Amino acid sequence: MKLEKYSFGMGDRFLHQGVAQLQAIVNAKKAGIDITPVWNKSNREHEIVGTEPVSLRKEANDAVNKLDWQSSYHVDADHITLATVDRFVDCSDFFTLDVGDAIGEAASDEDIAAFVGRHGKYIGNMHIPGAGTFEVTKATLEGVAKTFLKAVQTAGVIYRHIVEQRGADFIPEVSMDETENPQTPLEMFFILAAIADEGIPAQTIAPKFTGRFNKGVDYVGDVEQFEKEFNDDLAAIAFAITEFGLPENLKLSIHSGSDKFSIYRPIRDALRRTGAGVHIKTAGTTWLEELIGLAEAGGDGLVIAKEVYAKSLEHMDALCAPYATVIDIDADQLPTAETVNSWTGEEYARALRHNQADPLYNLHLRQLLHVGYKVAAQMGDRYYSALREFESDVARNVTENLWERHIKTLFMD
Numbered sequence: 001m002k003l004e005k006y007s008f009g010m011g012d013r014f015l016h017q018g019v020a021q022l023q024a025i026v027n028a029k030k031a032g033i034d035i036t037p038v039w040n041k042s043n044r045e046h047e048i049v050g051t052e053p054v055s056l057r058k059e060a061n062d063a064v065n066k067l068d069w070q071s072s073y074h075v076d077a078d079h080i081t082l083a084t085v086d087r088f089v090d091c092s093d094f095f096t097l098d099v100g101d102a103i104g105e106a107a108s109d110e111d112i113a114a115f116v117g118r119h120g121k122y123i124g125n126m127h128i129p130g131a132g133t134f135e136v137t138k139a140t141l142e143g144v145a146k147t148f149l150k151a152v153q154t155a156g157v158i159y160r161h162i163v164e165q166r167g168a169d170f171i172p173e174v175s176m177d178e179t180e181n182p183q184t185p186l187e188m189f190f191i192l193a194a195i196a197d198e199g200i201p202a203q204t205i206a207p208k209f210t211g212r213f214n215k216g217v218d219y220v221g222d223v224e225q226f227e228k229e230f231n232d233d234l235a236a237i238a239f240a241i242t243e244f245g246l247p248e249n250l251k252l253s254i255h256s257g258s259d260k261f262s263i264y265r266p267i268r269d270a271l272r273r274t275g276a277g278v279h280i281k282t283a284g285t286t287w288l289e290e291l292i293g294l295a296e297a298g299g300d301g302l303v304i305a306k307e308v309y310a311k312s313l314e315h316m317d318a319l320c321a322p323y324a325t326v327i328d329i330d331a332d333q334l335p336t337a338e339t340v341n342s343w344t345g346e347e348y349a350r351a352l353r354h355n356q357a358d359p360l361y362n363l364h365l366r367q368l369l370h371v372g373y374k375v376a377a378q379m380g381d382r383y384y385s386a387l388r389e390f391e392s393d394v395a396r397n398v399t400e401n402l403w404e405r406h407i408k409t410l411f412m413d
């Protein structure tokens, strides 16, 4: 099973927008851009919403049937670990092996020495075509091994555990994005060496990039610095493929936290220049479009959207806790529940919709609602029946968001 050059990961917390999401990919195909849709949902999301992994497979299959999608598509067990993978094994064909927690854990001294010995030929000035020359010392190799070897070994354990149960016909991704420090392109090269040593035929790798990837809002950081790192990462991957015999289609996976519009153009330009592929993962952006659609629909839809905000505000600390490292909310910039309750549907939609040119757009409100999906989950049937009742308003926003703001910016002129 081979992941194509461009693929787009779409999260859908409440499992009702598969068709509207796929429609954006269909629009791209009609415009001449082939993108493989991937539906992703993490164990954390399943637990918060109260869904089983198999429900995502069903959603993907149903969407594909409904729109008669003839090309490939995948279902991603996002950020799974050895402890959480089992209930994903049968229904997923893309596994994101999360080893963030093992970064910095010590591998054995023998394993570290063996790694340094195996890759000793790179000590000296190492040229990575397209990125430049890097000085590699024994300490460089030891440093990478000490920080990342145990994490890669952990990925190997999860990988083999999946293979034992279902064979090797799936797409493995190794993710290191949920950790403190970004990885440099040189570290990435040697992490890929360790991945190859471990026998993981990784097709995508998700590093942590420089800058802040807060949930649902734009990139915060130095775009030029990001651009340089991204370019060097592409070069390091291309070099690692030839040096270590990794799969030819190995590519970066960008866990975007959704909506990193200011780095989309640098990414697009780098892909065009190098011919590299990419996997972009988004998650909560679709849930926020549901709220926008409900608000625009008015009536009970708007009532629910307002209630979600009021309850999210009330339970802000608890909702934010699991996402503490990937949100930056300034509570002083949040409107009160009374204020939001006085808004029209249009005002609500404009405050939430990710249009930075709109003076009503509020990125603090957007981040809070991003993590507020638990509130909607607790509404249960009331929320699901609103999604059905106001389906056309919601679907219009879901498709337009992915197509107009994400896919066009990433892949088109």
Ligand SMILES: [Zn+2]
Pocket (backbone or CB within 6 Å): 079, 175, 177, 178, 206, 255
């Ligand atoms: Zn991630």
